[in-house]
Amino acid sequence: MRVIRTAFVFALIFFPYCSIEVLPQGVARPGESFVCAHAQEYRNQGRPAQPVQNQEDDRQTVLYTVAAVILVVWVGIALFLWRLDRKITRLEKNLNEMKK
Amino acid sequence: MTILTRGVIKSFYILMPLAIIMAFLWAPSAAVLGDFSRIIYFHVPLAWVSVLAFLVSGVLSVAYLMDKKKRYRWLDEKSYNSASIGLAFAILTVITGSLWAKLTWGSFWNWDPRETSVVLILLIYIAYFSLRSGLSGNEQRGVIGSSYLILAMIMLPFFVFLAPRIYDSLHPATIINADKRIYLDGRMRMTLLVSVLAFSSLYAYIFHLMNRMLSVKKATEDLHAGD
Numbered sequence: 001m002r003v004i005r006t007a008f009v010f011a012l013i014f015f016p017y018c019s020i021e022v023l024p025q026g027v028a029r030p031g032e033s034f035v036c037a038h039a040q041e042y043r044n045q046g047r048p049a050q051p052v053q054n055q056e057d058d059r060q061t062v063l064y065t066v067a068a069v070i071l072v073v074w075v076g077i078a079l080f081l082w083r084l085d086r087k088i089t090r091l092e093k094n095l096n097e098m099k100k
Numbered sequence: 101m102t103i104l105t106r107g108v109i110k111s112f113y114i115l116m117p118l119a120i121i122m123a124f125l126w127a128p129s130a131a132v133l134g135d136f137s138r139i140i141y142f143h144v145p146l147a148w149v150s151v152l153a154f155l156v157s158g159v160l161s162v163a164y165l166m167d168k169k170k171r172y173r174w175l176d177e178k179s180y181n182s183a184s185i186g187l188a189f190a191i192l193t194v195i196t197g198s199l200w201a202k203l204t205w206g207s208f209w210n211w212d213p214r215e216t217s218v219v220l221i222l223l224i225y226i227a228y229f230s231l232r233s234g235l236s237g238n239e240q241r242g243v244i245g246s247s248y249l250i251l252a253m254i255m256l257p258f259f260v261f262l263a264p265r266i267y268d269s270l271h272p273a274t275i276i277n278a279d280k281r282i283y284l285d286g287r288m289r290m291t292l293l294v295s296v297l298a299f300s301s302l303y304a305y306i307f308h309l310m311n312r313m314l315s316v317k318k319a320t321e322d323l324h325a326g327d
Contacts, residue, residue, distance in 0.1 A: 059135065067124035074116055081112075084309055091316045098323060 115298035127291040143196040145299035153186030158253025161246035176242035181310040217259040
């Protein structure tokens with residue numbers, strides 16, 4: 001039942017989420033792919049063009065930030081799994097003692 | 101459990117941070133897609149591991165139906181565990197894929213053949229969970245659920261490998277393609293490999309924990325029944 005409930009909640013969130021336009025649409029210029037135009041516009045939205053060195057520094061900062069955030073999320077998941085592992089080990093030991 | 105098996109399962113603790121660091125700080129960005137392409141190191145392994153989990157659930161179901169003397173315990177429930185992990189990974193694949201689709205194709209959902217086939221796979225496995233919960237208390241639950249999982253496993257290659265290649269797809273064929281060449285930079289390929297191994301070990305670890313919880317639950321029930 002829990003799986004069905006989760007799937008239902010997911011469907012409820014996901015399908016409206018598909019129809020919402022959250023990010024701005026990119027417009028490709030002649031000779032430029034849609035992807036490049038979109039990525040550039042998304043990166044620079046509302047800001048004046050920066051020198052190439054500053055853009056590269058910004059890009060590196062964003063990459064480090066994203067990596068740090070994902071590592072923090074991973075630490076949370078790893079801690080949860082490690083604690084769960086310990087709890088199951090303790091339960092297994094208790095069960096073995098009860099059987100003896 | 102042998103030390104080797106334990107090492108493989110717990111390698112998740114080392115492989116996952118390594119994969120994250122490689123994905124963001126070591127691998128180059130793709131030529132056309134830019135830094136958005138880094139989501140490939142999470143999207144593709146999630147998809148592969150979900151297929152692996154569904155295959156494991158199918159194989160365990162075959163073993164359950166063939167094991168007439170019941171030498172192996174709770175195979176149907178282990179296949180259920182594997183299918184539930186596969187479903188969770190498939191949902192994460194859809195979420196990462198739709199984010200990537202928004203950034204590269206301009207829309208979260210495009211009804212691309214591969215997207216459509218993933219929706220069908222999700223529906224098939226959600227139906228399995230409905231079927232199984234509807235049969236609680238039924239003696240034939242294991243047999244019916246396992247038969248369903250085998251049928252789902254037989255259909256899986258069609259949805260994963262054939263359908264997206266029969267029809268024109270927005271998805272690129274960089275790894276499995278007609279040229280039989282991998283169109284990925286060496287560092288990108290290495291990062292993808294490490295990421296696939298990391299997610300596979302995560303799957304193995306969660307599956308192992310779920311099976312241990314199942315054993316504890318069954319042993320407790322046996323103890324109470326004995327009292």
